[in-house]
Amino acid sequence: MPILEFLDYAGVAIFAATGALSASRKQLDIIGYLFLASATGIGGGTIRDLVLGATPVFWVVNPNFIIVCAAVAVAVFLTSHLLESRYRMLVWLDALGLSAYCVMGAAKGLAATGSPIVALVTGALTATFGGVLRDLLAGEPSVLLRPEIYVSAALIGAGAFVLASLAGLPLVATSALGVITAFAVRGGALRYGWTLPTGKAGPGRDPDDVM
Amino acid sequence: MPILEFLDYAGVAIFAATGALSASRKQLDIIGYLFLASATGIGGGTIRDLVLGATPVFWVVNPNFIIVCAAVAVAVFLTSHLLESRYRMLVWLDALGLSAYCVMGAAKGLAATGSPIVALVTGALTATFGGVLRDLLAGEPSVLLRPEIYVSAALIGAGAFVLASLAGLPLVATSALGVITAFAVRGGALRYGWTLPTGKAGPGRDPDDVM
Amino acid sequence: MPILEFLDYAGVAIFAATGALSASRKQLDIIGYLFLASATGIGGGTIRDLVLGATPVFWVVNPNFIIVCAAVAVAVFLTSHLLESRYRMLVWLDALGLSAYCVMGAAKGLAATGSPIVALVTGALTATFGGVLRDLLAGEPSVLLRPEIYVSAALIGAGAFVLASLAGLPLVATSALGVITAFAVRGGALRYGWTLPTGKAGPGRDPDDVM
Numbered sequence: 001m002p003i004l005e006f007l008d009y010a011g012v013a014i015f016a017a018t019g020a021l022s023a024s025r026k027q028l029d030i031i032g033y034l035f036l037a038s039a040t041g042i043g044g045g046t047i048r049d050l051v052l053g054a055t056p057v058f059w060v061v062n063p064n065f066i067i068v069c070a071a072v073a074v075a076v077f078l079t080s081h082l083l084e085s086r087y088r089m090l091v092w093l094d095a096l097g098l099s100a101y102c103v104m105g106a107a108k109g110l111a112a113t114g115s116p117i118v119a120l121v122t123g124a125l126t127a128t129f130g131g132v133l134r135d136l137l138a139g140e141p142s143v144l145l146r147p148e149i150y151v152s153a154a155l156i157g158a159g160a161f162v163l164a165s166l167a168g169l170p171l172v173a174t175s176a177l178g179v180i181t182a183f184a185v186r187g188g189a190l191r192y193g194w195t196l197p198t199g200k201a202g203p204g205r206d207p208d209d210v211m
Numbered sequence: 212m213p214i215l216e217f218l219d220y221a222g223v224a225i226f227a228a229t230g231a232l233s234a235s236r237k238q239l240d241i242i243g244y245l246f247l248a249s250a251t252g253i254g255g256g257t258i259r260d261l262v263l264g265a266t267p268v269f270w271v272v273n274p275n276f277i278i279v280c281a282a283v284a285v286a287v288f289l290t291s292h293l294l295e296s297r298y299r300m301l302v303w304l305d306a307l308g309l310s311a312y313c314v315m316g317a318a319k320g321l322a323a324t325g326s327p328i329v330a331l332v333t334g335a336l337t338a339t340f341g342g343v344l345r346d347l348l349a350g351e352p353s354v355l356l357r358p359e360i361y362v363s364a365a366l367i368g369a370g371a372f373v374l375a376s377l378a379g380l381p382l383v384a385t386s387a388l389g390v391i392t393a394f395a396v397r398g399g400a401l402r403y404g405w406t407l408p409t410g411k412a413g414p415g416r417d418p419d420d421v422m
Numbered sequence: 423m424p425i426l427e428f429l430d431y432a433g434v435a436i437f438a439a440t441g442a443l444s445a446s447r448k449q450l451d452i453i454g455y456l457f458l459a460s461a462t463g464i465g466g467g468t469i470r471d472l473v474l475g476a477t478p479v480f481w482v483v484n485p486n487f488i489i490v491c492a493a494v495a496v497a498v499f500l501t502s503h504l505l506e507s508r509y510r511m512l513v514w515l516d517a518l519g520l521s522a523y524c525v526m527g528a529a530k531g532l533a534a535t536g537s538p539i540v541a542l543v544t545g546a547l548t549a550t551f552g553g554v555l556r557d558l559l560a561g562e563p564s565v566l567l568r569p570e571i572y573v574s575a576a577l578i579g580a581g582a583f584v585l586a587s588l589a590g591l592p593l594v595a596t597s598a599l600g601v602i603t604a605f606a607v608r609g610g611a612l613r614y615g616w617t618l619p620t621g622k623a624g625p626g627r628d629p630d631d632v633m
Contacts, residue, residue, distance in 0.1 A: 026567060027620045028566075028567070028620060029571075029574075029617060029618035029619060029620050030618055030619070031571070031572075031573045031574040031577065031618060032566065032567075032573070032620075034573075035546075035550075035566060035573050038543070046473060050261055050266070050472055050473075051257060051261075051266070051267065051268045051270075051271055052266070052267050052271060053266030053267040053268075053271075055266070055472070055473070055474070055475030055477070056473065056474050056475040056534065056535070057473045057475075059473075059540075059543070060473055060474060060475075060531075060534070060535055060537075060540050060544075063535075063537045063539040063540050063543075066539050066540070066543055067539065109271075112267065112271070113267070113271055113274075115271075115274045117274040117277050117278065118270075118271050118274050118277070121249070121270070121274075121277055122271075124246075128246075132348065136347065136558065137554065137564060137566060138567070139563060139564060139567055141350060142348060142350060144239075144243065144246060144348060145237060145239070145243075145349070145350060149240075149242070150242075151242045151243070151245075151246050152240075152242040155242065195240065196240035196241055196242060197240060197241070198238045198239060198240050198243075261472055261477070262468060262472075262477070262478065262479045262481075262482055263477070263478050263482060264477030264478040264479075264482075266477070320482075323478065323482070324478070324482055324485075326482075326485050328485040328488050328489065329481075329482050329485050329488070332460070332481070332485075332488055333482075335457075339457075343559065347558065352561060353559060353561060355450075355454065355457060355559060356448060356450070356454075356560070356561060360451075360453070361453075362453045362454070362456075362457050363451075363453040366453065406451060407451035407452055407453060408451060408452070409449045409450060409451050409454075
């Protein structure tokens with residue numbers, strides 16, 4: 001499926017770039033770039049394949065994905081000092097990768113099970129796991145805990161893809177719809193600080209209230 | 212196996228509630244509740260299925276588990292501000308979930324391999340992984356590092372289940388025994404601060420002694 | 423393959439010791455030692471088997487690996503207070519485990535796929551994941567973020583093994599070469615503080631530059 005294969009490579013390359021930028025922010029050596037780029041680039045798809053039982057996972061079956069991660073890591077290693085804000089670049093690339101991967105994950109989940117609910121979860125999991133792993137490994141506060149809409153964008157993009165697929169639209173249309181929807185939501189959240197209402201505050205902050 | 216199926220749903224729902232309470236403590240939005248509730252609710256069982264090679268994992272085979280996590284997340288989102296201490300509720304629910312899941316994990320490990328040792332490990336892994344994942348994702352200090360008995364309760368509950376199973380007791384009895392044993396141990400630890408002796412202190416705190 | 427089986431047991435036992443030493447540094451109870459020793463000892467090999475689709479994973483197939491972790495945890499629990507620096511012991515054992523496991527991982531990856539690139543990745547992943555997991559669970563800064571050469575040593579050791587294998591050397595020679603190469607690199611990095619050049623610093627540290 002060329003469109004999905006394209007999204008797979010795009011998602012891997014873009015997430016790999018965010019991992020390499022995270023390595024750059026930590027001023028790691030080239031191997032640190034390779035490690036974080038690979039973990040971020042292939043992390044989400046690896047979890048997706050594992051839970052679906054699609055093993056060996058995609059990058060074992062097709063090592064080109066590793067080469068993509070390595071090439072991206074080297075390119076970022078050589079150029080990231082030229083960026084005015086590695087952080088801004090990182091979050092916008094992360095938004096793009098999330099948009100590509102929520103469709104990839106939903107497509108594989110839907111194809112494997114036919115269940116829209118599983119497709120939503122594999123879509124959100126594939127789109128967010130790489131970034132969560134990157135932040136854990138780099139010792140950064142998880143993007144999950146930041147206020148603006150993040151996982152929601154992946155869920156909405158996956159949902160748009162699933163609905164369009166159930167409606168029988170062709171794959172190229174459903175994929176484009178899912179990617180554009182997710183990116184519009186995440187991009188709007190970044191640009192305009194969109195947030196969702198948070199849980200009501202309350203008591204439960206009593207002295208012993210530590211974990 | 213209705214009793215095990217019940218324990219599976221109970222473990223998922225209870226751990227999902229602890230994840231949602233953790234989201235509440237971090238004042239995340241509804242999607243943050245859904246994410247932490249799902250990761251905590253299905254995390255332990257996912258690892259169990261992966262290491263046993265029982266893929267696709269349980270919630271891919273039966274998406275109802277996802278719906279349970281989502282429903283619990285919404286319920287906690289709407290009501291958690293009413294709790295006097297979300298933390299106290301969280302640790303007691305965590306104790307219940309641990310008790311249900313150590314039996315589930317041990318039962319699946321024993322059924323898959325016949326090895327009591329594997330059953331102990333899958334029991335403890337299933338019972339503790341969800342909580343560990345919750346704390347990692349929420350950026351809370353891991354429950355593993357707290358002084359009172361925790362993993363031990365899961366091991367003892369799994370051990371009671373395994374011994375009773377080897378003794379040929381019926382599944383409903385072995386399951387009840389395992390759950391009650393684990394909850395008694397974890398509950399006692401919470402209520403009375405039971406701890407195990409820690410390793411002898413010693414030197415090795417010299418200046419360079421950082422990691 | 424006796425040599426690989428030996429390396430597997432050696433890697434598991436040595437990494438288990440580093441996990442137990444980490445528990446000792448945190449002054450955990452015996453169960454904390456068992457948990458961190460097992461997670462660190464079998465973590466890398468578990469990920470390797472999962473991504474290769476070699477499930478059930480190795481310690482489910484052969485529970486002796488769990489017994490090894492438990493025995494090591496008890497031994498460290500009883501003796502670690504005698505060490506002058508648990509930290510120094512930990513990092514040197516970690517270097518040994520890394521050397522054994524990068525070959526194990528590369529060998530399994532090469533046998534499963536025939537792809538040298540996959541072998542490099544499974545080698546590095548197997549060799550480093552246990553330590554990364556240990557640090558995450560123990561709440562220590564990840565060894566990945568320390569300046570001296572670490573992942574590189576695993577990659578170089580795996581690379582030496584792969585090249586020698588492609589050259590047709592016998593398994594015992596390729597394995598010894600990989601282990602010695604990796605340990606020489608990591609040991610030299612520890613002893614002499616070898617580092618690789620880090621990415622150029624640059625702008626992108628502007629006020630909003632947080633993650």
